[in-house]
Amino acid sequence: MLIPPSQxxxxxxxxxxxxxxxxxxxxILFFVLSVVYFIGVFIIRNRITSTNGRTKDKKVEFxxxxxxxxxxxxxxxxxEKMNYLNLKVQIRELIKHNFDREVLTEVLLDLRKDxxxxxxxxxxxxxxDLGLHQDAYEKLGSxxxxxxxxxxxxxxxxxxxxSYGLIIKFINHRQSTIRKQAEIAVVNLREEGIKYFLDxxxxxxAEWQQLKLLDVLRHKPxxxxxxxxxxxxSTNTHVVLFSLRLIKYYSQNxxxxxxxxxxxxxxxxxxxxxxxxxxxFHFVNALITxxxxxxxxxxxxxxxxxxxxxxxxxxxxASFLENLQLTERNFNIKSKVIGTLNKIDPERxxxxxxxxxxxxxxxxxxxxxxxxxxxxxxxxxxxxxxxGIEDVSTEINIEVIGTEEITKIPRSFEExxxxxxxxxxxxxxxxxxxxxxxxxxxxxxxxxxxxxxxxLPHIKEEVVFEERSKETETVVDNEHDLExxxxxxxxxxxxxxxxxxxxxxxTSYNDDDFKPLxxxxxxxxxxxxxxISVNPLDNTSKKMAHVFDWSTLNSENExxxxxxxxTADSAEPVISFENDNVSFAANFMPQEDLDAMxxxxxxxxxxxxRELILLYQIIEKNSSEVVIERANELIQKFSYQSxxxxxxxxxxxxxxxxxxxxxxxxxxxxxxxMLIEEIKLVGDEKEIHLLENVIQSESKKLVxxxxxxxxxxxxxxxxxxxxxxxxxxxxxxLNGDTELESKNTTKYKRPVSNENGSTLFDQxxxxxxxxxxxxxx
Amino acid sequence: MGxxxxxxxxxxxxxxxxxxxxxxGGYTVHHSVNGKEVKEYLENTMPDIIVSxxxxxxxxxxxxxxxxxxxxxxxxxxxxxxxxxNEQNVLTAFELGANDFITKPVSPTELLVRIxxxxxx
Numbered sequence: 001m002l003i004p005p006s007q008x009x010x011x012x013x014x015x016x017x018x019x020x021x022x023x024x025x026x027x028i029l030f031f032v033l034s035v036v037y038f039i040g041v042f043i044i045r046n047r048i049t050s051t052n053g054r055t056k057d058k059k060v061e062f063x064x065x066x067x068x069x070x071x072x073x074x075x076x077x078x079x080e081k082m083n084y085l086n087l088k089v090q091i092r093e094l095i096k097h098n099f100d101r102e103v104l105t106e107v108l109l110d111l112r113k114d115x116x117x118x119x120x121x122x123x124x125x126x127x128x129d130l131g132l133h134q135d136a137y138e139k140l141g142s143x144x145x146x147x148x149x150x151x152x153x154x155x156x157x158x159x160x161x162x163s164y165g166l167i168i169k170f171i172n173h174r175q176s177t178i179r180k181q182a183e184i185a186v187v188n189l190r191e192e193g194i195k196y197f198l199d200x201x202x203x204x205x206a207e208w209q210q211l212k213l214l215d216v217l218r219h220k221p222x223x224x225x226x227x228x229x230x231x232x233x234s235t236n237t238h239v240v241l242f243s244l245r246l247i248k249y250y251s252q253n254x255x256x257x258x259x260x261x262x263x264x265x266x267x268x269x270x271x272x273x274x275x276x277x278x279x280x281f282h283f284v285n286a287l288i289t290x291x292x293x294x295x296x297x298x299x300x301x302x303x304x305x306x307x308x309x310x311x312x313x314x315x316x317x318a319s320f321l322e323n324l325q326l327t328e329r330n331f332n333i334k335s336k337v338i339g340t341l342n343k344i345d346p347e348r349x350x351x352x353x354x355x356x357x358x359x360x361x362x363x364x365x366x367x368x369x370x371x372x373x374x375x376x377x378x379x380x381x382x383x384x385x386x387x388g389i390e391d392v393s394t395e396i397n398i399e400v401i402g403t404e405e406i407t408k409i410p411r412s413f414e415e416x417x418x419x420x421x422x423x424x425x426x427x428x429x430x431x432x433x434x435x436x437x438x439x440x441x442x443x444x445x446x447x448x449x450x451x452x453x454x455x456l457p458h459i460k461e462e463v464v465f466e467e468r469s470k471e472t473e474t475v476v477d478n479e480h481d482l483e484x485x486x487x488x489x490x491x492x493x494x495x496x497x498x499x500x501x502x503x504x505x506x507t508s509y510n511d512d513d514f515k516p517l518x519x520x521x522x523x524x525x526x527x528x529x530x531x532i533s534v535n536p537l538d539n540t541s542k543k544m545a546h547v548f549d550w551s552t553l554n555s556e557n558e559x560x561x562x563x564x565x566x567t568a569d570s571a572e573p574v575i576s577f578e579n580d581n582v583s584f585a586a587n588f589m590p591q592e593d594l595d596a597m598x599x600x601x602x603x604x605x606x607x608x609x610r611e612l613i614l615l616y617q618i619i620e621k622n623s624s625e626v627v628i629e630r631a632n633e634l635i636q637k638f639s640y641q642s643x644x645x646x647x648x649x650x651x652x653x654x655x656x657x658x659x660x661x662x663x664x665x666x667x668x669x670x671x672x673x674m675l676i677e678e679i680k681l682v683g684d685e686k687e688i689h690l691l692e693n694v695i696q697s698e699s700k701k702l703v704x705x706x707x708x709x710x711x712x713x714x715x716x717x718x719x720x721x722x723x724x725x726x727x728x729x730x731x732x733x734l735n736g737d738t739e740l741e742s743k744n745t746t747k748y749k750r751p752v753s754n755e756n757g758s759t760l761f762d763q764x765x766x767x768x769x770x771x772x773x774x775x776x777x
Numbered sequence: 778m779g780x781x782x783x784x785x786x787x788x789x790x791x792x793x794x795x796x797x798x799x800x801x802g803g804y805t806v807h808h809s810v811n812g813k814e815v816k817e818y819l820e821n822t823m824p825d826i827i828v829s830x831x832x833x834x835x836x837x838x839x840x841x842x843x844x845x846x847x848x849x850x851x852x853x854x855x856x857x858x859x860x861x862x863n864e865q866n867v868l869t870a871f872e873l874g875a876n877d878f879i880t881k882p883v884s885p886t887e888l889l890v891r892i893x894x895x896x897x898x
Contacts (some may be wrong), residue, residue, distance in 0.1 A: 056789075063790055067797035071885075107790060114791045117884035 058103040065091050066107060070115075070122050095130060105132050105154065112157055127158045140166055145175045152178065156185040164189045172202050180209055187216050191223065198231045198239050205238040213242075214249065229255030237267045244273040253281040260286045263293050268301055275304040279311050287312055291320055303336050310340040318345050325349075361696075361703065593624040600630045609638040658683070658690040672702055680709035685717055779803040780896055781822070785815045785829040785841065786858065791883070795828070798885040804892070812836015816844065823851055826896055828888070831859045831866050839869055846874040854895035858883060 065087045072084050094100045108127050115123060127133065136158075139151025152170065155163040167189070170182030183201070186193040194217065205213075217223060231243040232255060244262070247255065260283060262274040271293070278286045290305050297305060309317050321341045328334045338349050589597070596618055603611050612635060619631045660683070664675050676694065679687045691713070694706040782804045786792040792808050799806045807824065809815040812835035827845065831838035838857055845851050857870045857878040867878050876895050879888055 059790060060793075063793040064797065067794050070794065071798055071801060110790055111794065114788065114882050115794070115884070116882035117886060119794075119885055120882065 054099070055103050055106070058100060059107050062091070062094075062104055062107050066111065066123075066126070069126050070119050091130070095132075101132065101135060104130070105135065108132070109154065109157055124158050128160060133158065133160045133163070136160070137163065137166065140170075145178055148175075149177050149181050152181040152185050156181070156188050159189065161189055164193070168193075168196060168200075171197060171200055176203075179203060180206075183209065184212060184216055187213050188220075191220070195226055198228075198234065198243065201239060202236060203238075205242050210242050210245065214246070217246075218249075225250045225252070227254065228252060229258055232258045232262065237265075237270060240265070241267070241270050241273055244270065244277055248273070248277050248280055251280075253283075256281070256283050256285065259283065260289050263289045268298055271297070271301050272304050275301070275308050279308050282312060284312050287317065291317075294324075299330060299333060302333050306333070306336045306340045310343040313340070313344045315345050318348060356700065361700070589624070589626070593622065593627050596622050596624070596627045597630065600627065600634060604634055604637075607634070607638065612638055658687045660687060661690050664690060664694075669699075669702075672698070673705060676702065676705040676709050680705075680712050683709065683713050685713070687713060779805045780826065781824040782806045782892065783809065783815065783818060783824040783827045783829075785809045785812075785827065785833060785838070787811060787830065787833050795883070795885055795888065798889060799892070802889045802893075812841065815841055819845065819849060823849070823853060825853070826892055827853055827855045828892065829855065829857060831857055831863065831870065839866065839873065842870055842873040842875050854898070856888070856891055856895060858888075 068084055068087050072080075076084070091104075095104055105127075108123060111123055112120065133155060136151045136154040139147045139154070140163075142148050142151070148170070152167055155167065164186065167182050167185045170178050171186060173179040173182060183197055183205075186197050194213075197213075217225070225246065228243040228246040228250070229252060231239050232247075234240050234243070240262070244259070246252075247259070259274050259277050259281075262270055263278075263286065265271055265274065275290070277283075278290070287309065290308055294302060294305050306321075309321070318341060321337050321344075324337045325334065325341065328337055341348050600615075600618065603615065615631045615635050615638070619628050619635075622628060622631075658679075660675055660679055664672060667675060672694075676691075679691065683691075688710065691706045691710040695703050695710065698706065780803075782799055784792055784796060784799070784806050786795070786808070787810050789810065792810070796806045796808050807818060807822075809818055812833050815829070815833075816836060827841070829838040829841050833841075836844075838859075842855055842857075845853060845855060854876040855870075855874070857867065857875045859867050859870075859878055859880055861880050863880075867875075870878065876898075877891050879891060
């Protein structure tokens with residue numbers, strides 16, 4: 001049934017009935033309350049203002065008094081002294097009121113912050129003299145924490161030493177503000193305060209509080225810090241941490257074991273601080289513990305430990321780090337491990353990502369191995385020669401070890417190389433191989449302990465080269481070898497390869513100094529160096545070694561050997577070996593010849609082509625063959641000093657090799673690219689060998705460049721060869737007595753000057769300059 | 778009649794103390810508590826030396842130096858009083874032409890010596 005809309009009744013919400021009188025009363029109430037509030041605010045504000053005004057007035061009133069007190073001097077006039085006494089009476093009357101006392105205290109505290117020197121001392125004395133510290137003592141007994149805190153601050157600022165006993169009881173106050181003020185006060189007031197504080201504090205010492213305490217300590221004049229290691233055993237971890245920081249700050253490195261033990265502390269902060277101390281004090285003994293705690297340490301501690309190992313560690317830690325490198329999963333830690341590895345052993349970890357394999361470069365394994373062998377032997381020679389060469393000139397007692405020991409050298413190296421080859425074949429990964437090769441180089445070649453150097457002769461350094469003109473002792477003796485080997489240790493004796501010894505021996509016999517004194521047959525003189533010049537590492541010298549019988553020299557039953565050098569003129573022995581000593585039988589020249597020889601030697605040392613006339617005159621005047629011969633030598637020397645073409649391009653001459661080789665070997669990647677570019681521009685057939693080496697051993701980009709350069713040079717050489725005028729070959733030119741600038745030579749050789757007319761030397765100079773500029777940044 | 782010293786410092790207590798010490802040292806001291814007063818005083822009188830705090834209301838010590846050197850074109854010696862750890866302001870003051878500076882806490886005796894030295898120059 002539908003209800004018509006007109007009959008529907010909608011109920012309307014009606015407001016409750018409210019008595020309007022109440023509303024008026026409420027309005028009046030709120031109005032009164034607001035008036036009271038505003039009146040209250042007005043009164044309080046006025047009171048504060050008036051108090052501030054009074055305080056300001058009082059400060060103005062006190063200020064001249066305080067000035068008088070601060071700058072009072074005994075030398076003042078009578079009137080000033082009278083004035084001072086009056087002020088003292090006046091101020092004592094004033095401070096009887098609490099308000100005045102508070103204002104005066106406030107003034108003194110303000111001035112304490114702004115004044116220094118004598119004025120400050122007088123101010124502090126005035127504070128206690130006026131008895132204001134008694135008020136501070138009363139404040140310490142207040143129930144309000146802010147009053148207590150203010151009392152502590154006053155006493156601390158005014159350095160009231162007597163308050164120390166009252167303040168220390170607040171060290172462990174439950175209210176943190178009071179506690180912190182008390183801590184600073186205790187440390188500030190007395191030197192032993194820090195000890196009391198560290199002994200007794202039971203609460204946490206916040207980082208900021210530690211900084212403030214440290215600031216107090218470091219500003220204390222003539223402060224002698226206690227041994228903070230005593231508190232490393234504290235049960236309060238914050239005390240231990242703060243002590244560690246103080247130990248580090250005051251560099252108290254006498255607690256090594258305690259600090260190392262703290263590495264095992266459960267608190268990470270203490271662990272981290274201990275690690276920092278260990279790094280600072282360079283406690284190498286901590287390495288074992290560092291490695292021990294590493295496994296269970298948190299990530300940040302692990303990084304700190306790795307830092308410490310990087311600072312303190314040696315290559316002995318490399319295996320530990322390599323294990324970590326394999327096991328660690330955290331990227332940051334793994335990076336740190338690699339960084340540490342490279343720090344203790346630079347370039348131990350080489351780049352492995354996006355590095356092409358060895359096959360990529362099509363390098364034949366055997367060729368590479370041969371090069372490796374050569375490089376190892378070269379390196380070894382370098383080391384030995386470097387150690388020995390310089391000292392040879394001052395040494396004369398030479399002990400040579402027999403040929404049996406010499407034969408050991410190549411064998412030991414062969415073994416090394418064979419080992420390497422085996423390892424290399426086993427290892428297909430080129431990068432790992434390179435890393436291993438480097439390690440092997442370091443361990444097997446550069447480690448003196450691993451090299452069998454027994455074949456090297458020992459040079460006795462203490463030999464005195466006395467009166468060289470009178471006697472020259474060359475002792476080739478094996479009788480004392482064993483004794484000397486026991487006496488002489490390897491560390492301080494230089495090693496000398498015979499080649500250098502021979503040079504020295506040769507100069508000792510063939511030196512110009514002897515010429516005026518002895519008449520020696522050149523042929524015989526020439527034999528001596530030939531016989532002695534045996535270099536076990538040099539193939540060329542080995543060829544001559546057959547002349548020299550080492551076994552006879554080294555035999556234990558050696559008898560007196562007498563090497564008789566027969567001269568054409570004299571039947572007497574000129575040089576004889578008796579009792580292992582070399583003795584010379586002098587054959588004196590006539591005085592005139594001697595003078596002439598002396599002059600010739602002087603000319604030889606100091607003269608040049610201008611002495612040619614004089615030399616011809618000497619030849620005319622003198623009949624002695626020795627003098628004439630020497631003069632002729634000098635004429636030849638001064639007539640032409642430039643190198644002959646055949647000298648320049650002989651196989652023995654360095655110029656027969658590419659001039660780029662040495663620079664290239666020392667250059668970095670970019671420089672190598674530049675060098676190859678230059679070789680392409682100015683190179684000739686001498687650079688072919690270098691380029692071939694580059695192609696075999698270098699990276700892809702360098703190989704590509706080298707290939708381009710090689711092809712270009714070869715093509716240029718073919719063009720030159722095809723020219724009809726260029727019929728001579730290299731041998732014909734080198735054998736000919738033509739000058740360097742001869743037409744054929746320049747035609748045959750690839751042009752050493754470029755299109756601009758600059759020579760190869762110019763090019764090298766400019767390159768050298770650019771390299772140095774690049775190096776200098 | 779002693780040398781005229783303009784002491785510009787808003788810290789009444791310290792200024793009063795320095796004033797007292799300088800007067801005792803034989804100087805005639807004019808004390809200004811803010812930059813405005815300093816500017817007004819300098820428009821009429823040029824003292825023999827100015828001792829000014831860096832931090833002042835209305836007109837800082839740095840601005841005072843700039844005003845004296847560039848607007849008044851005066852070579853009057855200026856000694857700056859600065860708080861410790863306010864080295865940058867000190868450097869700026871020197872760049873603008875300050876002659877000397879002294880850090881708080883101040884030793885009045887030291888200030889007296891510095892003032893005497895600058896005036897003697």
